[in-house]
Amino acid sequence: MKEIVVLGAGYAGLKTVVLLQKKLKDSIHITLVDQNDYHYEATDLHEVAAGTQGVSRISYHIRDVIKPRITTFIQAKVVKIDPEQRAVKLAGHDDLLHYDYCVIGLGFVSETFGVPGAEENAFPMTNLKEASAIYNHIISKMRDYRKTQNPDDLHIIICGGGFTGIELAGALVEARPSYAKIAGVTPDKIKITLVEAATRLLPMFNEKLADYGVDLIKESNVQLLDGSRISKIDPGTVYYKHADESQDQSMDAGTIIWTTGVSGSPLMKESGFDEKRGRVMVTPHLTAPKHDDVYILGDVAAVMPPDGKRPYPTTAQIALAMADYAADDIATRIKTGKHEEKAFVYKSLGTVASYGNTKAYGTALGHELRGYPASVMKKIIADRSLMETGGLKELLAKGRFDLYH
Ligand SMILES: Cc1cc2nc3c(=O)[nH]c(=O)nc-3n(C[C@H](O)[C@H](O)[C@H](O)COP(=O)(O)OP(=O)(O)OC[C@H]3O[C@@H](n4cnc5c(N)ncnc54)[C@H](O)[C@@H]3O)c2cc1C
CATH class of the missing domain: 3.50.50.60 (FAD/NAD(P)-binding domain)
Structure with a gap:
């Protein structure tokens, strides 16, 4: 039975687990590690900071979405990834975690750009x-x-x-x-x-x-x-x-x-990956260039558009899309021994910025939106991402059909 270790229960990590649980059922074991026992929607952190949303409305327990028969959750801080030994060190644990495939979704940290104080x-x-x-x-x-x-x-x-x-x-x-x-x-x-x-x-x-x-x-x-x-x-x-x-x-x-601004987790550098500001330029299959059994997703990854000079901006949207691809690719490799035929392709659905509860602006599915309709769209996008990780149960539990809290 293949062992898949997933580091980080953010957008990328948790969605990968949810999809793998459905796709591979009994043929794998997953170990999911996060320093917290809850998942939170980082896209709404500004609302918690301002107090316009409570903590419980943008977070839920990780155990609500894992299937204990297939997945073991460990609440611990990851301190080192050793891709040569295919092992992960956790704070407070003597034993290393060994894997056949490792999925890294450790997210972002604050970037001070060296400004004193x-x-x-x-x-x-x-x-x-x-x-x-x-x-x-x-x-x-x-x-x-x-x-x-x-x-x-x-x-x-x-x-x-x-x-x-x-x-x-x-x-x-x-x-x-x-x-x-x-x-x-x-x-x-x-x-x-x-x-x-x-x-x-x-x-x-x-x-x-x-x-x-x-x-x-x-x-x-x-x-x-x-x-x-x-x-x-x-x-x-x-x-x-x-x-x-x-x-x-x-x-x-x-x-x-x-x-x-933010950069990817400092663990990428500390674990010896070739990175820039905590982000690793991944292969077309979203793996580490020298370690094909390590998937690097979300804010710790850099993905270059086919004709672009700069990587795509790191967003929850691309983190979720990467999780879709990684889960497919891992399932295909376990079943056939080969990667998916097609490389990862990202199609942005657009970007909408909120300004308070009822105002927003941006582009979605090729349309420009402003004001109230844009703010409805922003909430629909957030609900969709909650649905993709937490499922209908969490969407209902959070009362998120009420778009205007
Ligand atoms: C205020 C704000 C608004 C945003 N708005 C948008 C938006 O409108 N649209 C959009 O697409 N994106 C938006 N983003 C960006 C988006 O939130 C990130 O791109 C996204 O969260 C990245 O997802 P991820 O899965 O890579 O990491 P995260 O969601 O950050 O998850 C990382 C996980 O790893 C865990 N972790 C980290 N380090 C360790 C460790 N050492 N050991 C154990 N666990 C660890 C964390 O606890 C966390 O659960 C916004 C970000 C912010 C801050």
Whole structure:
């Protein structure tokens, strides 16, 4: 019986397990490892950070979707992958895990790009615990304000105006009235600032759509400092330099959140894979170039489009598509000894960015969408991905047919 070890129960890892359980039934054993005993939808972390969604609405227990007859779940931190020995080391476990096939889906970590103080003095938002910590901190600052009357307690700075930072700004705007109530002020006193080095925001969209997104930010009373490169972060202070100015400026805030970018898990480098920022350029069958029994999926992988110069952006959408392919390829290899005839091909369904609960914009299935219809589409996409990993049971359990929570 073949042993398949799956590392990470995110979009890529968990969907691979769910599919393999269906495809191969009794002819395999799967060991799934994750540091948590739950799966979370990373695409909604900004909502947990702002408090517009609860933790339980975007996460569920891994044991809800595994079939114990075929799959063993181990809650542990992966500390090393040794592709030469076909073995995986887990923290707190003396025995190594040995595999015939290994699927790596260890996801992303925050990237500080070496900005001094970013790691120590700004909140990252790359997993459920970090997102919850941001929310708890914002609320404690709002409470502090009642005693201190210090306006900095009401100020939230988002460092990085990419897709994630902008979606976070929208969720914070949505939550503004509830923060104001806690602080005992009017909502306009809650100051939100977005600092971004680039001057053209939302480069994944055409200019009109990107302008629409920028207008939403400005209309919602968020201070947008574009063309402003962050140089340092001290406790409670962000230093930045605008392209037109020679000197650094600074701003104080009770809450500083870091969303400038992410890289793949550092374990890829530590395990000796040939990687760049934690991402390994995979083969057409999504395996490691020198280790054909190791599949590398999701944010730890780099996949080059056929005619492109840069890899596809890492998204949940491509992570799920990679899981589809990897499960097919593993099943075919176990049955025939050969890879799937066709290589992995990715067809993006589009990208939709949310701005709060009822506004969004983007492209889906070749159509441009804005406003309310776009926000419906965004929720349908999220529900589809929940359905693909958790199944109908989780979709119903989360009450997600109610699109407007
Ligand atoms: C706020 C935000 C909004 C986003 N919006 C979108 C969007 O609209 N559309 C879209 O397609 N993408 C979006 N993304 C990107 C998307 O979330 C990621 O690309 C996706 O989560 C990657 O999936 P993955 O399976 O590779 O990893 P993940 O979903 O990150 O899962 C990794 C898993 O590995 C586990 N793990 C990590 N390290 C270890 C270890 N050492 N030991 C054990 N377990 C470990 C983690 O606990 C986790 O369960 C967004 C991301 C963020 C942060």
